[in-house]
Amino acid sequence: MAIAIILATWMAISEGKKRQIMPDDFVDLLLWAVPLGYVGARIYYVIFEWPYYAQHPDQIIAIWNGGIAIYGGLIAGLIVLLIFCYKRMLPPFLMLDIIAPGVMAAQILGRWGNFVNQEAHGGPTTLHFLQSLHLPEFIISQMRINGVYYQPTFLYESFFNLIGLILILSLRHRKHLFKQGEVFIFYVMWYSVVRFFVEGLRTDSLYIFGMIRVSQALSVILFIAALALLIYRRVKVKPKWYLDGSGLKYPYSRD
Template sequence: MELVINRVAFQIGNLSVKWYGVNMAFAILLATWMAINEGKKRQIIADDFIDLLLWMVPLGYVGARIYYVIFEWPYYSQNPGQIIAIWNGGIAIYGGLIAGLLVLVVFCYKRMLPTFLMLDIIAPGVMAAQVLGRWGNFVNQEAHGAATSLSFLQSLHLPDFIIQQMKIGGTYYQPTFLYESALNLLGLIIILSLRHRQHLFKQGEVAMTYVMWYAVVRFFVEGVRTDSLMLFGTIRVSQALSVVLFFGALALWIYRRKVVKPKWYLDGSGLKYPYSRD
């Protein structure tokens, strides 16, 4: 039996609740809890993060779907009825991150909250959600790498349940979900261990560290995957965007340090707690 883990976690009547959805729900809750907990220390109240979540999650999924559809337009232009069929798969995390960023910028403007500080507070939670989220791909046996051998997987000293789940249609595949999840976990540990050090991060730099770390991870992992979205048939979209994001974040970091001279991350928002926006 090749499919070791049943994709359906449990049934509620005729409704099948899949492990992917359960996994994503836990990831979102974890990210929210982390943001609320850190936000209290930086003078941002919990209600702001909950309100932001209610906008960011659904619109993030819309952005993830639009991004995917754009780069698979030859198919969707011929099958327009499938554009909204997100239940058949087809979302891209970069699209979700871009949409989430736009939502956050508008939200912070409306609530008169410091945008870069909010990004700093939220970024580690997003990273943690990505660490968990990739295990949904594992259960679904998707987002994997090229075909490989049993001996190669065993040489990585992986648990047997991972090796067996990577056997799809009689062929073993590279567990790229695990590569990305593990590397993001390492980045998360580093960020969490450094962000509270005095006079290390200016506001915005925790988020930019996340962006640069993930861009590097995704660039190399994407090179191993077999399901990449392509541009002009030769360029992997996620690799190209990773390069842009890495150097864009680095340039922004240097510019803000030299020109803007923002406050230290640990200085917080400077808002009175609780505060009014009237």
């Protein structure tokens, strides 16, 4: 996860220079977003497991025992970014565009932590099925837990997000393709679809009403909201093109 954070920061700084955003802005944002992102990820998890934590309040802060949710971290990170942009007078949608690919790359890499820990996997499967996917032997062997083979859902999410990342990196510098905010919107829509289907295979989902997977419900909401935002901004707001950058003179002064 530490490597993933460093990778995301490096990607944001590299792209930010081309869009007239100073590296210090991304480093300063990182110092706020990462710790508060972990707090948000924990709060999200605790909320949807409240019956347990209500009986064991001393475990609420026991993050070392597991229990964080990526959606909670992303939501907290988004809130921090919006406040940060307001304070620094930076264009929030452009910042989201610049940061989104790095976040996606971090998620791709971070899922391999689940692989190492043999967690966040899918339901039981067979050796024959895993071999039919032409997976390397080290993945197949790691998916054997207590004598049972499981679906490598970490790999499914990582692989399909890699495809999404390649598409973003291949298309974002094309002229007159993305308006500001649309790289981020593309990321949200892509990840929502991937997470919806992968979540349906996992065995460790959080539930509401005992039958609706929280991440699937949130994925549907985010996809619809992102699509509506895309249409609204294209029709009503008519934002600048992504390649136009911030419009600030780089390097700029805050004096």
